[in-house]
Amino acid sequence: MPPTPRPDPGPLAPGVDPFQEARRDDCPWCGSRRLRTRVRAPEGPRRTPGTFAVDECGDCSHAFQNPRPTADGLLLRHHRHPTEGHIRSNLAGRLRRRHHRTAARAMLPYPEPESWLDVSTGHGYFPEAAREVHPYTAFDGLDPTPRVERARAAGRIEEAYQGLLTDPEITARLRARYDVVSMFHHLEHTADPRAELRAARTVLRPDGHLLVEVPDPASPFGTLTMGPRWPGRAYDRPRPLHLMPLRNLLAELGSLGYDVVATRSCAPFPPRAHRIIARRTALPPAPVGPPPDPSAP
Structure with missing residues (x-):
């Protein structure tokens, strides 16, 4: 069995690098130390700071940026998205809108x-x-940038929450409030995908x-998704912090108390993506070990 993952390392001392944490020598998913560097990429054309390295675990195949960005580095990336007009005017934006409707229809078989x-x-x-x-569903939005407030002002969402789902204040405020939580190409950009899945379970009914x-x-x-030839290099590169094999993600969902009810391959454009629908259930009971041996010292 792989070793138990250690807590994520903290950021470097102030003034050393405000955008990257210390490099780690174990896998953030399974704790294995069998890492190999998969790709190195310099800063992107939009001057995202730093040279990025992507490591892959030899045991669980989880790929991740190492070192990963600090909170300031992540916030910098969140602000480097295309403008509203650009998304609405080009072909990619129209294809994405069609993809959004298809994803929404995936929930029609459920209540x-x-x-x-x-x-x-x-x-x-x-x-x-x-x-x-x-049409009868109330849609709310959460985002770390002020874009979410503009989305509310434009009438696209009813309630706007600026911050991270893993913020304790937001999680407590939204506890057991929602019938559906959606995350479209979100987990791979977060510092801790497991924490995001736990927080989503908390706010689900x-x-x-x-x-x-x-x-x-x-x-x-x-x-290419993680490398210097990634198609999104016009904004920053490499963009994902994590690339999670499907088997790892499904196993994690099960351990957190989700029942995976549907999976399929989907993507409006490359790379191929997985769409997963999971139902929130009661957490599985803690495993019960064999009774202690009274003769043991």
Whole structure:
């Protein structure tokens, strides 16, 4: 069995590097020390600070940026998205809107949601498109940038929350409030995907559903996702902090008390992605070991 993961290392001393943490020598997913460097990439054309390295675990195949960005580095990335007008005017934006409607229709076989939280909603384009499929659902949005407030002002969402889902104040405020929580290409950009899944479970109602889309690192295009030839290099590179094999993500969902009810491959453009729908259930009971041996010292 792989060793138990250690806590994530803290940031370097102030003044050393405000955008990157210390490099770690073990896998953040399984704790293994069998790491190999998969790719190195210099800073992107938009002057994202630092040279990035991506390591891959030899035991669980989890790939991750090492060292990872600090909170300031992550916030810098969140602010480097295309503008609203750019997304609305080009072909990619129209394809993305069609993809949003398809993703919203994936929830039609399940009970009609009264409330839906879109995590990392940005300008609120997914809730805007999903309302065409679920007209009686109240859509809220959460994002670390002021874009979420502009999305509320534009009427794309009803309630706006600026911050991170893992913030204790936000998690407590939204506890058991939503029938659906959606995360579209969000987990791979977070510092701790496991913490995001736990927080999503907290804000879901019993029997609520989590809708997740993540890139498939096993696809032929997956190597480019983390490398210097990534198509999104106009904004920063490499962008994902984590590339999680599907088996790892499904196992984690099960251990957190989710029942995975549907998975499929999907993507509006490369790389290929996985869409996962999981239902919030009661946490599985703690494993019961064999009774202690009374003769043991």
